[in-house]
Amino acid sequence: MANAPTEPNVTNVVQFESRPKDTDRKTRIHLSLFDRLKFLVAFTLTFFVLVWSDMAGNPLLGFVDAVNERSRSAWWLFLLAAIEIIRQVHFLISEFASPYHGFWQRYFGFVDRTIHRISDWNRFRLSRAIKLLLWIALLAVILGAVYDEAPVRALFLAPAALWSALPFIAQLMFAVVFVLIQFVAIFWFLSRGGIDVYFPDDIRTRFTDVWGQDHVLARIRENLMFLERPEEIEKFGGYVPGGILLWGPPGTGKTLMAESMAGETGKPFVFVDPGAFNNMFFGVGILKVKSLFRKLRKLALRYGGVVAFFDEADALGNRGLAPAGGLGRYSENECHGGNYLSPVSANLVFREKFVMGGAGGGGGGMGTLQALLTELSGLKKPRGFFNRVVRRTLGMRPKTPPKYRILIVMATNLPEALDEALLRPGRIDRMYRVGYPSKAGRIRTYEGYLAKVSHSLTPEEIDKLATITPYATGAKIKDTINEALIYAIRSGRTTITWPDVIKAKQLKELGPPEDVEYIERERHAVAIHEACHGVMAHVVRRHMMIDLATIEKGSDYLGMVASIPPDDQFTRWKSEYESDILVSLASLAGERMFFAGDNSSGVSGDLESATTIASFMEGHWGMGSTVSSHASNKRFEVGAPGGGGKEKRGEATKELRRSLADRIESNLASLLTKAEKILKENRDQVLSLAHALEVYKTLSGEDVAAVIDGVEGPMVDGRPYTKSKNIKILEAYHEAAMKAHKDHNSPSIALPELSL
Amino acid sequence: MIARKRSVAILFALMLAVTVSGCGTPSKIYAKNAQLGVYFTVPSDWIAIPEEEIRSYELEAADAAAKNKADLVLWQEAYSASKNTTAKNILQLEAPKALTAFARVRALTIEESDAMSYNGLRNLILPVTDLISGTSTIVDEFQLLDEQEIVIDAARGLETLFSFTPKGGANETVHQTALLSNDRKSIYFFLVRCTTECFNESEETVNAIVDSFTVKESR
Numbered sequence: 001m002a003n004a005p006t007e008p009n010v011t012n013v014v015q016f017e018s019r020p021k022d023t024d025r026k027t028r029i030h031l032s033l034f035d036r037l038k039f040l041v042a043f044t045l046t047f048f049v050l051v052w053s054d055m056a057g058n059p060l061l062g063f064v065d066a067v068n069e070r071s072r073s074a075w076w077l078f079l080l081a082a083i084e085i086i087r088q089v090h091f092l093i094s095e096f097a098s099p100y101h102g103f104w105q106r107y108f109g110f111v112d113r114t115i116h117r118i119s120d121w122n123r124f125r126l127s128r129a130i131k132l133l134l135w136i137a138l139l140a141v142i143l144g145a146v147y148d149e150a151p152v153r154a155l156f157l158a159p160a161a162l163w164s165a166l167p168f169i170a171q172l173m174f175a176v177v178f179v180l181i182q183f184v185a186i187f188w189f190l191s192r193g194g195i196d197v198y199f200p201d202d203i204r205t206r207f208t209d210v211w212g213q214d215h216v217l218a219r220i221r222e223n224l225m226f227l228e229r230p231e232e233i234e235k236f237g238g239y240v241p242g243g244i245l246l247w248g249p250p251g252t253g254k255t256l257m258a259e260s261m262a263g264e265t266g267k268p269f270v271f272v273d274p275g276a277f278n279n280m281f282f283g284v285g286i287l288k289v290k291s292l293f294r295k296l297r298k299l300a301l302r303y304g305g306v307v308a309f310f311d312e313a314d315a316l317g318n319r320g321l322a323p324a325g326g327l328g329r330y331s332e333n334e335c336h337g338g339n340y341l342s343p344v345s346a347n348l349v350f351r352e353k354f355v356m357g358g359a360g361g362g363g364g365g366m367g368t369l370q371a372l373l374t375e376l377s378g379l380k381k382p383r384g385f386f387n388r389v390v391r392r393t394l395g396m397r398p399k400t401p402p403k404y405r406i407l408i409v410m411a412t413n414l415p416e417a418l419d420e421a422l423l424r425p426g427r428i429d430r431m432y433r434v435g436y437p438s439k440a441g442r443i444r445t446y447e448g449y450l451a452k453v454s455h456s457l458t459p460e461e462i463d464k465l466a467t468i469t470p471y472a473t474g475a476k477i478k479d480t481i482n483e484a485l486i487y488a489i490r491s492g493r494t495t496i497t498w499p500d501v502i503k504a505k506q507l508k509e510l511g512p513p514e515d516v517e518y519i520e521r522e523r524h525a526v527a528i529h530e531a532c533h534g535v536m537a538h539v540v541r542r543h544m545m546i547d548l549a550t551i552e553k554g555s556d557y558l559g560m561v562a563s564i565p566p567d568d569q570f571t572r573w574k575s576e577y578e579s580d581i582l583v584s585l586a587s588l589a590g591e592r593m594f595f596a597g598d599n600s601s602g603v604s605g606d607l608e609s610a611t612t613i614a615s616f617m618e619g620h621w622g623m624g625s626t627v628s629s630h631a632s633n634k635r636f637e638v639g640a641p642g643g644g645g646k647e648k649r650g651e652a653t654k655e656l657r658r659s660l661a662d663r664i665e666s667n668l669a670s671l672l673t674k675a676e677k678i679l680k681e682n683r684d685q686v687l688s689l690a691h692a693l694e695v696y697k698t699l700s701g702e703d704v705a706a707v708i709d710g711v712e713g714p715m716v717d718g719r720p721y722t723k724s725k726n727i728k729i730l731e732a733y734h735e736a737a738m739k740a741h742k743d744h745n746s747p748s749i750a751l752p753e754l755s756l
Numbered sequence: 757m758i759a760r761k762r763s764v765a766i767l768f769a770l771m772l773a774v775t776v777s778g779c780g781t782p783s784k785i786y787a788k789n790a791q792l793g794v795y796f797t798v799p800s801d802w803i804a805i806p807e808e809e810i811r812s813y814e815l816e817a818a819d820a821a822a823k824n825k826a827d828l829v830l831w832q833e834a835y836s837a838s839k840n841t842t843a844k845n846i847l848q849l850e851a852p853k854a855l856t857a858f859a860r861v862r863a864l865t866i867e868e869s870d871a872m873s874y875n876g877l878r879n880l881i882l883p884v885t886d887l888i889s890g891t892s893t894i895v896d897e898f899q900l901l902d903e904q905e906i907v908i909d910a911a912r913g914l915e916t917l918f919s920f921t922p923k924g925g926a927n928e929t930v931h932q933t934a935l936l937s938n939d940r941k942s943i944y945f946f947l948v949r950c951t952t953e954c955f956n957e958s959e960e961t962v963n964a965i966v967d968s969f970t971v972k973e974s975r
Contacts, residue, residue, distance in 0.1 A: 065782040
């Protein structure tokens with residue numbers, strides 16, 4: 001301790017002193033001089049200002065006399081000054097005499113406690129009443145000065161003055177109201193429109209007019225039945241499903257179904273225009289939604305129920321949230337892949353696959369969607385001014401609203417674009433996919449539209465027609481029949497025949513042919529190209545049938561061989577895909593074969609198709625040598641198996657784990673070789689088909705089959721092609737064409753005519 | 757700081773003193789109509805004669821023409837040294853016993869306005885012009901003592917001092933101020949009258965009252 005540092009001497013350093021607490025104080029805190037005198041100074045100044053004004057008003061008035069006069073009339077100032085002096089004296093004593101101060105503290109404390117015995121609410125009301133009285137007193141004094149009367153009398157004169165001033169005030173108010181009314185009028189006007197009400201029998205469409213969607217119609221019938229007889233489900237404790245969503249590709253009949261609902265139901269049908277929610281100003285959309293639902297409720301009350309149809313519901317917009325996993329929006333020919341997963345895994349998969357469609361408000365603008373969501377299932381609040389305000393004033397509770405039977409139907413092509421909150425049960429209870437009609441549906445549709453015109457088609461022909469138009473929607477079918485009728489009329493007939501229909505269908509699919517004539521050698525080359533496709537398709541692709549083959553130039557192709565699946569089959573197999581690749585590669589193989597190693601750029605589309613299918617086979621469908629899906633690998637950036645791996649494994653494994661591109665290339669190469677082999681075997685058929693194409697330009701599938709098989713077809717006789725002499729003629733023609741191709745001039749032989 | 761406090765305190769004391777000193781009775785009665793711009797003073801012990809009394813007295817003895825004229829009165833006030841003076845004393849030819857001051861502002865009809873002249877002003881209560889020339893004998897012993905033209909900002913007119921003896925009454929002296937406003941729409945009329953004895957006794961008072969009569973631009 002000897003070497004301990006000495007503490008610095010802190011006694012002569014000024015310390016911070018806490019000032020005394022308010023509760024410790026015995027006397028009142030000292031006021032500054034200004035605080036003591038400020039009111040007195042104010043009163044004195046006021047007095048002298050008044051004297052001054054008196055003197056200014058009367059030229060004869062002297063200062064002394066003015067003071068005298070004013071002190072008579074401003075006696076209240078003296079009164080206030082006297083009160084103030086007493087108050088200041090009181091404060092002064094409190095500042096010096098602690099018993100005095102103590103006494104007053106205790107007194108005020110007592111008063112405070114007494115007053116606080118009254119409840120807070122009552123104290124508030126009391127103070128409010130006192131304040132009101134003070135304001136009235138002040139008003140009375142001012143009015144008394146204005147009217148030169150006693151204040152209380154002046155107070156009673158004031159209403160009369162107000163009454164006489166009312167016209168002026170009313171004029172001022174009118175100016176305000178005038179502008180207000182203009183705004184109200186504009187918004188009211190803008191929020192009108194877009195809503196049409198149809199009453200029963202205004203629309204004549206019925207369920208029997210909707211063809212090909214019987215499964216959806218059955219469910220809709222059920223919904224309508226519940227709308228008209230809600231007690232059927234409510235008596236068992238259920239509730240009427242309130243919302244339907246019809247979604248699917250365009251042209252499948254969603255709007256038509258809505259129309260038929262309008263025609264069938266005995267309730268009013270409200271059609272909401274999709275553009276109704278696009279508006280110029282913010283807030284108009286909300287007004288529209290509110291006024292729409294007001295109308296719906298009124299109609300529901302009056303008629304016992306109402307159906308509201310929102311067409312193109314994706315116009316409403318989306319708030320940008322991902323849809324819930326569980327709504328299958330995958331392509332047609334895949335197993336969904338989500339339903340058997342646990343919810344966590346399903347979320348993992350589907351959240352990543354969010355599709356952007358109208359995110360961020362969309363067409364409806366701020367608040368429109370929210371307003372719609374609230375109206376669809378918001379609070380069941382009591383409605384009406386009288387109900388809410390007047391009843392409450394009279395001490396009664398407002399009545400709860402009655403049950404409004406409103407059925408909401410929405411139709412859309414883009415279900416991804418709909419907000420998640422809209423699609424929850426409670427708002428939209430039922431979601432029905434209105435997809436491409438099945439074959440039976442197509443047959444029914446064809447029969448329906450053909451029944452409206454005069455035709456000579458047999459039921460077998462209609463069946464065939466339905467078969468060769470797999471993705472035809474009702475709209476397309478209607479259009480095709482109409483086009484067929486136009487063809488018939490142009491040919492001078494009024495009855496539709498089979499060729500009319502076929503031509504119409506081809507026109508729809510291929511578009512009108514461009515009026516372009518190929519030069520001979522190019523015509524031959526295109527014919528060979530398409531013939532290779534056709535023959536390969538006929539030979540290997542048994543799961544599809546050829547729809548047509550043509551060398552007429554279209555907008556984005558030189559020639560085409562189109563095939564369609566004969567049955568509605570929803571899965572496809574490895575062998576089928578391989579035959580697809582073979583057909584695609586047939587053109588390349590054929591051109592090389594027939595033109596001695598040369599090939600055109602026209603194969604680009606075919607190669608693209610072939611490569612795409614091969615890639616999917618390798619990477620996605622487990623039809624290659626690996627199992628992992630390339631799609632997932634890519635998404636999570638894991639890398640393809642075997643892609644430049646550093647480890648040295650066994651030879652066999654290395655073979656299997658070669659990178660994806662290499663594998664695809666080798667697959668395609670082996671298939672190309674196979675294609676060449678098949679074409680070599682069918683060389684004669686290729687030449688025959690090419691000749692037929694050059695002669696007839698467009699052949700239907702049956703004619704193609706007829707030519708290849710050497711039988712008589714509906715339009716083309718294929719028997720000459722079986723004769724070897726004709727084959728020789730065709731070979732010679734081909735030689736000439738090949739020479740012309742090399743020399744860039746026209747072939748020396750013209751297109752031969754073959755006879756039986 | 758201290759000096760400022762001190763000066764504030766002194767100023768305050770001064771104001772207080774002045775205020776307190778004002779607690780007495782004013783030395784004069786200030787009669788005025790600020791709207792018309794007419795001001796005069798009378799001694800503080802004088803009594804005011806109510807305006808309704810003057811009006812009702814005038815109306816009861818009046819014919820139709822005089823009634824119309826009574827409606828044109830914009831303002832009038834009368835004060836008298838004695839409480840015994842009534843409206844009758846003010847308005848009749850017989851002199852009031854005590855000194856009386858009477859002020860009236862009257863609007864003119866269009867005919868009057870066109871015709872008004874200095875003679876008209878002078879002859880407002882008595883046909884002074886005729887009395888001077890001797891053509892009128894409505895009163896006896898008429899004597900014009902003094903006359904002056906008054907020109908002020910808002911009006912111009914005549915200040916006339918005369919004495920006469922009404923028939924059957926004592927001799928009286930009247931100081932009459934009659935002014936015509938510059939826009940010729942109204943006349944300002946101020947009378948100080950008494951019996952000649954009392955008039956001569958209270959010469960100072962009369963002068964003070966008469967001097968105090970002011971007409972300003974009406975607001």
